[in-house]
Amino acid sequence: MTSTTERLSATTLLRFATAGSVDDGKSTLVGRLLHDSKSVLADQLEAVEHASRSRGQQAPDLALLTDGLRAEREQGITIDVAYRYFATPRRRFILADTPGHVQYTRNMVTGASTAELAVVLVDARNGVVEQTRRHAAVAALLRVPHVVLAVNKMDLVGYEEAVFAAIAREFTAYASELGVPEITAIPISALAGDNVVEPSAHMDWYGGPTVLEHLETVPVSHDLTGCPPRFPVQYVIRPGTAEHPDYRGYAGQIASGALRVGDPVTVLPSGRTSVITAIDALGTPVDIAWAPQSVTVRLADDIDIARGDLIAPTATAPATTREVTATVCHVADEPLVPGQRVLLKHTTRTVKAIVQEIPSRLTLDDLSQHPSPGRLVANDIGRVRVRTAEPLPLDSYADSRRTGSFLLIDPADGTTLAAGMAGDSLTPAAAPAAPADDEGWDF
Template sequence: MSSTTAAEQLSATTLLRFATAGSVDDGKSTLVGRLLHDSKSVLTDQLEAVEHASRSRGQEAPDLALLTDGLRAEREQGITIDVAYRYFATARRRFILADTPGHVQYTRNMVTGASTAELTVILVDARNGVVEQTRRHAAIAALLRVPHVVLAVNKMDLVGYEEGVFARIAEEFTAYATELGVPEVTAIPISALAGDNVVEPSATMDWYGGPTVLEHLETVPVSHDLTGCHARLPVQYVIRPQTAEHPDYRGYAGQIAAGTFRVGQEVTVLPSGRTSRISGIDLLGTAVDIAWTPQSVTLLLEDDIDISRGDLIVPSGDAPATSQDVEATVCHVADRPLTVGQRVLLKHTTRTVKAIVKEIPSRLTLDDLSQHAEPGELVANDIGTVRVRTAEPLALDAYADSRRTGSFLLIDPADGTTLAAGMAGESFATERPAGPAAGADDAGWDF
């Protein structure tokens, strides 16, 4: 009997995508550096480079935060600016980590880092407790439907490792996150600088009997099985090679966003509503009878119907409704405000259409989760509800059903700047203000 190789063991482990978030100086980069260092996921030359950089700054011990703060501006300012992605593995699981900025100016980057995460680690400085940026990150995690949230109460060494301090912070945050609809919160007291409860259990916090950060990351249940979800294929390319071998070939290529497609299956093309059957599926140049997410495939249909980039192929009888009116919660990420009547582009999967912001019914107040009605605009880092009218019908799923086909971007048509990230059908509001839609109907944008 042959022994299992290390490569075979690694390929058999599950993958966890997770993100870190927190306020400035809460110690996110130090936590990530400690996690990488103590799990022996740092190469020798990387550690030597960090030690050299630390000595040049007059520090005796290696500054593990430098393992993730890779930009020169980050090193000079001592803050994280960009989202730093790191890949590492243990014997139990593989990880893709997104270390996101803590400065309020870069909250938009947290949206990017957490958009594909199954777990978010939100750090809190034990001396400061829950602050506005903590609440903002919890709200974003809830909006993005991140199923697992870890509250890492850091710098416990600076409060004498007191259990009462940890308990108060954990209780306040858990109550707030629960009100937001976060399904699961795990609170862990840590000292990233000293390594307490990061990889190894703390000898100074014997009152804590829960998992370390790494232990929780290794054991939290995750599922990537989207094969049973609503099948969706956003068309990216229409392939017509027009060769002598395949003179009539017409295929519709894209990555399956969710679900499974089979040869012989009846499908509907949206937004046109035309129907046909799958006559063939090409996967990497090979004909197959079945394909599933996240495979990139080419579908061939029995009927020659008009399909172009941006159309959505779905099983007949399981099609989302198409509409030109989109109501969603958005996180505004641009420096310029989003205003009622503003002309924008809406990008949904592979489809981009013109749109107008008709209403901004409410903006979320993070302190008490109340709604500020009819704010008129959203500024950077605001979370609010919008109603948008598009020039062409769109087929959006509810974000609760599909993070891929229920999300969209609002883009400035003048320069391509991303204005807001939207989640269809998501809202913290219990009531919506009624009233006529507002907005400028400029030439070429009157929908």
């Protein structure tokens, strides 16, 4: 007989994020999804029922299953990203319930950065609003391959097909122009449970899948072995024992692709070359390793390698650059301005940098570019040009979500300023540059 553990190990994993404006019913949808899929423990449901009664509500408020912070429960809004893990016989899920309030859009970037699917909620009474467009833009920028438009509160508009169709057309046209590859629109009532887990008896005009059915069947692939191999070094291992006096290994997680013993490789940003002589996975020698395995790699040559260096096959090694042109989502309260000194964190490497120019800011209403805005404020999406103190081996974000992304950080207090997605046009560095002086930022 097949055990539950064996069945779950054979199912695929889907990471998805939810987003929507305040009071669109996002937390209620997540709660309904967990409740109706039998993914809520009895004591959790009892706690929700007790909290609901204490607030004078007759039925359990399923939104309380995800709004876990005390401030969230008191204000009735989602503030933090709440991660939930659940499973059905067909698939395992990691759900990131992200905030809807415009003040916390930065947290949606966190929740959607690793998602294969995003569920964007719209209140059927309000239709597509600015925050809906912002969430669609973030999903597009983060290259989320599947987007579900959940038109919620259909019970409050009489389950009218025309209302749903108009919202679906507007959102689909907008998201398609952003470049979202796949959009699925589903009419739901999270409060009543229509089309969340079970098909609705009130919308016989809709013949598509329920939310859960779509989540269970949408095609996902975690195969990164077809991508160019990238291995950011996290740690240099030199035990110096009598048994292994000359052991020097480079530990980290393979970001993409596969590494093989015998592969000629280049270490970036230095440009030094060598050959992989051994790969250790969990202390066991292997001939091949692939993403996202954590391994230790040994090379034929004694090269100066430190945390933050990138090992890649010589034939497909990325070019290094000090001139980074990228799209960023600004997440800090303080504005980002030209001339600002920042730290740029790319994989395991952090370097000094200066914001040289902000060429444009995205206007969400019509997707036009506002030229030379002078600054980016919280939740703005715009293009920036950054010069780094040291060359970086950046890929295009379109090719790799891992090695094409970076963070801009405030060097004074470590606050994250912006999440960046490198563009396709990077200016190669002419030659490796010397590190910037500790006191100066003029590079």
